[in-house]
Amino acid sequence: MAKSKAPKRSNAASSSPYDRPSKQAKQQQAANNIFKFNTSSYGQHILKNPGVADAIVLKANLKPTDTVLEVGPGTGNLTVRILDKAKKCIAVEVDPRMAAEVTKRVQGKPEQKKLEVLLGDVIKMSTLPEFDVLISNTPYQISSPLVFKMLAMPHPPRVAILMFQREFAMRLTAQPGDSLYCRLSVNAQFWARCTHIMKVGKKNFNPPPQVESSVVRIEPKVGSERPNVSWDEWDGMLRVCFNRRNKTLRASWSSREVLNMVERNYRLFCSMNNIPLEDGIAEDEEEEENEDMDVDNVGPSAGDEDEWGGIMEVDAEADDTPSFFQQLNAAGSEMPKTKSKKQKTKVAALVRNKIRKVLEDVTDLGKERAGKLDEHAYLKLLFAFNAEGIHFA
Incomplete structure (x- = not known):
C-alpha cells in the first residue's frame, strides 16, 4: 500500500494557536503596534523622534523643584524625559488605554513615584492641580481652548512649551496687518510673550498627521506685567x-x-x-x-472663514462664536x-x-x-x- 504524501509546509499562517509565528507575522504585529491610535476623536499622533522630544524638554528649562503638567502624554515619550529633569509630572490623559500605557512604562522604576496620571478631559476640568510648567504635544482639537484656559488661570504657569498645527502656531505669533492676525493673536500677546521655537515635520509622528506642526514657547505675564483687566x-x-x-x-x-x-x-x-x-x-x-x-469690504477673507486656524483634514475646533453671530452669518448673506x-x-x-x-x-x-x-x-x-x-x- 502506497504511503500518503505529507503536506508541504507553506509560509502561510497556520490555523493552530500553538504554531510558532513566522517572521512575516511578527513584522506585521509590530507594524500594527499595541493598539490603533484614535486620530479622529483624540488627535493621537505620537511624537516618535527622540531628538525633538529632547529639544522640547530642554526649551522648558526645567528645575529640579518643578512640577510639570503634561497634557496628552500618549505612550510617554515626553513623560520619561520630563521625569528625568523635574520633581513631579502630572499627566492628564483622556484615553484610558494611553493612561495605562504611560503608567506601565515607569512601573517598578524610581520615576514611578514622581508620576501622577489623571484620567479625563483637561478642558472640562473645573480645577487643575498646581504646576510650574506646562508641556504638551497638544491634540489639535483642543489647541485654542487649552491656550485660553491656561491664560485665564489666576496663577498661570511660568512657561508653556506646546506643539501645535503650524498655522495655529503662526496665528499665535502674528503681528497687526499679517494675514493670520486674529483675536487669538491679540489675546495671546496681551497676556503672554509668545515665541516660535521650531518646526516639526509630519514624519516625526506616528501615525503622521496631514498637517505640519510647530513648537511654541508661551510665557504668561505675571506680577506687575500682568494686565489688570477682566x-x-x-x-x-x-x-x-x-x-x-x-x-x-x-x-x-x-x-x-x-x-x-x-x-x-x-x-x-x-x-x-x-x-x-x-x-x-x-x-x-x-x-x-x-x-x-460696509462698502469698503469686498467679499470674505481667509480670516473670516476660520479665525482660529481650524485643522485641515482633521476635526476642526468647536466654534465658540456667540449664537447670535452664527445666526447672522448663516442668514445675513441670503436675505435682502x-x-x-x-x-x-x-x-x-x-x-x-x-x-x-x-x-x-x-x-x-x-x-x-x-x-x-x-x-x-x-x-x-x-x-x-x-x-x-x-x-x-
Whole structure:
C-alpha cells in the first residue's frame, strides 16, 4: 500500500494557536503596534523622534523643584524625559488605554513615584492641580481652548512649551496687518510673550498627521506685567471686533445683534448700580437693518472663514462664536437688507449714541479694521467703553 504524501509546509499562517509565528507575522504585529491610535476623536499622533522630544524638554528649562503638567502624554515619550529633569509630572490623559500605557512604562522604576496620571478631559476640568510648567504635544482639537484656559488661570504657569498645527502656531505669533492676525493673536500677546521655537515635520509622528506642526514657547505675564483687566471683559469686546475682521469697527458695532447685546448689558449695569433709565419710544427714530453694511469690504477673507486656524483634514475646533453671530452669518448673506419700521427705545438710542461717541469722538477708531490694530488700541477702546458704562462680562 502506497504511503500518503505529507503536506508541504507553506509560509502561510497556520490555523493552530500553538504554531510558532513566522517572521512575516511578527513584522506585521509590530507594524500594527499595541493598539490603533484614535486620530479622529483624540488627535493621537505620537511624537516618535527622540531628538525633538529632547529639544522640547530642554526649551522648558526645567528645575529640579518643578512640577510639570503634561497634557496628552500618549505612550510617554515626553513623560520619561520630563521625569528625568523635574520633581513631579502630572499627566492628564483622556484615553484610558494611553493612561495605562504611560503608567506601565515607569512601573517598578524610581520615576514611578514622581508620576501622577489623571484620567479625563483637561478642558472640562473645573480645577487643575498646581504646576510650574506646562508641556504638551497638544491634540489639535483642543489647541485654542487649552491656550485660553491656561491664560485665564489666576496663577498661570511660568512657561508653556506646546506643539501645535503650524498655522495655529503662526496665528499665535502674528503681528497687526499679517494675514493670520486674529483675536487669538491679540489675546495671546496681551497676556503672554509668545515665541516660535521650531518646526516639526509630519514624519516625526506616528501615525503622521496631514498637517505640519510647530513648537511654541508661551510665557504668561505675571506680577506687575500682568494686565489688570477682566478676562471676560477683554475677550468679550474682542469677539465683537473680530466677528468680521476685515470690516471697519463702526460696521462691526452697528449690527442689530451687537446693538441688542450691548443694550442688554447696559440695562443690567444700570440696574446693578441704581442708575435710572428713561425708557419709552424714541421720537423720529427708525431701526435700520442695513447699518452693518460696509462698502469698503469686498467679499470674505481667509480670516473670516476660520479665525482660529481650524485643522485641515482633521476635526476642526468647536466654534465658540456667540449664537447670535452664527445666526447672522448663516442668514445675513441670503436675505435682502431692508429697513425695519420697528421703533427704537430711548435706551437703544442712548446705547447707539454711546458707541458712536466711543468709536468716533474718544478713540477715533471707527474707520479702522480689527486686523490692523494692536493690543494698545484695543485696551484704549475697552477703557472708553467702560467709561460710558458699557461692559461685556
